[in-house]
Every structure is written in C-alpha cells, then in structure tokens.
Amino acid sequence: MDYSLDVRFKPLYEAIGSLHAYICRKSHKKLDLSPSWAKEVRQRLTPEFAQLLDNVQIDGDWKLTYLLVHLCPEEEVAGFIEWLEAMTAGNLYETMSPYGNQFPVQMADFRDRTLKLFDHWNEQYFRHIDPMIITRLNEEARNRKQSVSSIPTLELIDDTTNGLYFVPMNGLKQIVLMPQYHFQPVNVISHYGKVTICHYAARIYLGDEDFLTPHDYRMIRSVAEKSRLKILRYVHHKPRTFIEIVRHLELSKGITHDHISKLRSGGLLHAHFEGDTLTAYSLRTGALDQAHKKIMGYIEQDR
Structure with a gap:
C-alpha cells in the first residue's frame, strides 16, 4: 500500500460536519437526523445569519474550508477562530499551498467569511448540541485508531467507511478518516494532493436502543x-x-x-x-x- 492511514477526531471536525449538514440542502431528506432538524435549527438562528447560510454553496471555497479545519492545530471552534484571526492572507496562502494550487479569489474575504460562519454557527447551534455526540465520536475514533496497526489498511478503511476503496495514486501519501454524526449516512471526501480526507458516517445513533439500527x-x-x-x-x-x-x-x-x-x-x-x-x-x-x-x-x- 502506497499511502498511510490515520484516524482522528476533535470537536472542530464535527462543527464543520454539522454546518455542512445544514447548508447541503439537497441532502436533508437523506440524512439520519430528524426530518425536521434543519427547520428546528433555522428557528435558533438570527434572520441575518440564516440568510447568510442560505447563500453558502458547496463549492471550491467550501472544500478549502474543510482544508483549513484539517490544518488547524486547535481542538475546539473557539481555538480555530483565534488561529484564523491571527492569519494574514499571505499566511493562508503559505499554509495551504502544499496541498494544491486552487485558492479563493480574495483570500482575505474568504478568511473573514469563514470566521463569521464559524463564530455564529458555534454560538447559535454547535455549542448547544448533546455532549454525548462528541463523547461517542471520540470513542469511535479511539477504537478505530487502535486497530490501524492490527488490521490491514484496505480492510479497515472498508469497514470504517461502509465500503470506500481509495485507489493508490501518484503523490498520495495519506488517508485521514474522521468520524462524523450529523451528515450520516453520507461520507464527505476531499482530496488535497498528498492527502485525502474522509469525514465518514460513524453509524452512531442516540436515543432509544433497537435491535436493528x-x-x-x-x-x-x-x-x-x-x-x-x-x-x-x-x-x-x-x-x-x-x-x-x-x-x-x-x-x-x-x-x-x-x-x-x-x-x-x-x-x-x-x-x-x-x-x-x-x-x-x-x-x-x-x-x-x-x-x-x-x-x-x-x-x-x-x-
């Protein structure tokens, strides 16, 4: 196998996963969340922020937002915001350039918009979620990570992601798997030259237990x-x-x-x-x- 495998989790990853689940409107009916989840979340948001989210697209800039979250050394949303606030446009170009040559048209505007998205989303939704979600995702990542050295890479990726196979490619050095709750059962896959990141559906369900999930x-x-x-x-x-x-x-x-x-x-x-x-x-x-x-x-x- 030409690439290594890592499994990671921190609350920041679920923050962007929950935000992705909300703004990816075409997927709402496919998610394991309650059919009314998006409507209930919208009622928590200020009209201004709800309007802003209505205009966010799943596009190249959003893919680069996932890259920033991956590159950030902080665990929580608050730390991500502080880290990003300290970045100049030049810092961001330098940080992101090893992972490709596609950049926002206006890096400073991209940074400011990302800061606003995460600050408002954290205050109005994410910091109020059930803490058991984070606990279970931490457990999932820890258990999967312990298996990296004992289970063949392809077998572990297949079982973890419910059927994904990542073809070895020239330049690809690492696959990073990150469990997510909000966007289940869909996986979110992003490739950045030497690394492919997969926020995978962790198959974690809260509430009443049933024999069949x-x-x-x-x-x-x-x-x-x-x-x-x-x-x-x-x-x-x-x-x-x-x-x-x-x-x-x-x-x-x-x-x-x-x-x-x-x-x-x-x-x-x-x-x-x-x-x-x-x-x-x-x-x-x-x-x-x-x-x-x-x-x-x-x-x-x-x-």
Missing part, C-alpha cells in the same frame, strides 16, 4: 428492488463505471443514480475513489453476509 434497516431495504439486484449481479465480477451500469440497466441516469445511492447507503457497494473522484463500483460481498446475519438474529432473538 437505522443503518441495518437501510441495508435490508436497499436490496428490496429488482433493478438494485441487477446492479449487484452486474458488479459482482469486476468494478463497473456509472455509465456502464446505466447502459446495463437501460434506465435514465437519474434513476440509476438513485438506485446506486440506496445501495451505497446500505453498504452493499464498494465505491472506488481516485482522490475525491468516484470512478467505479463493485460488489461488497461481506455486507450481504452481514444483512443475512442481522435478519436471522432478529428472527431468532428471544421475545
């Missing part, structure tokens, strides 16, 4: 459709690109994408990434075995 139900439901079974059969022997799957199913790209998304959320597919570019899909056989065990375990459990 939301992830388990999603895994079982994902195969209950003929076209999805055809996809699994088609990608069984070798990885297939999205276009190959579209042609095989003879369905529209939109419908095919929806079927693949369901299978990915259920963990039934390996998603092959080169950097942050998704190139192909293949069958994740172990997930089928897991689904069978979950179903039988539920059926056979004592009443």
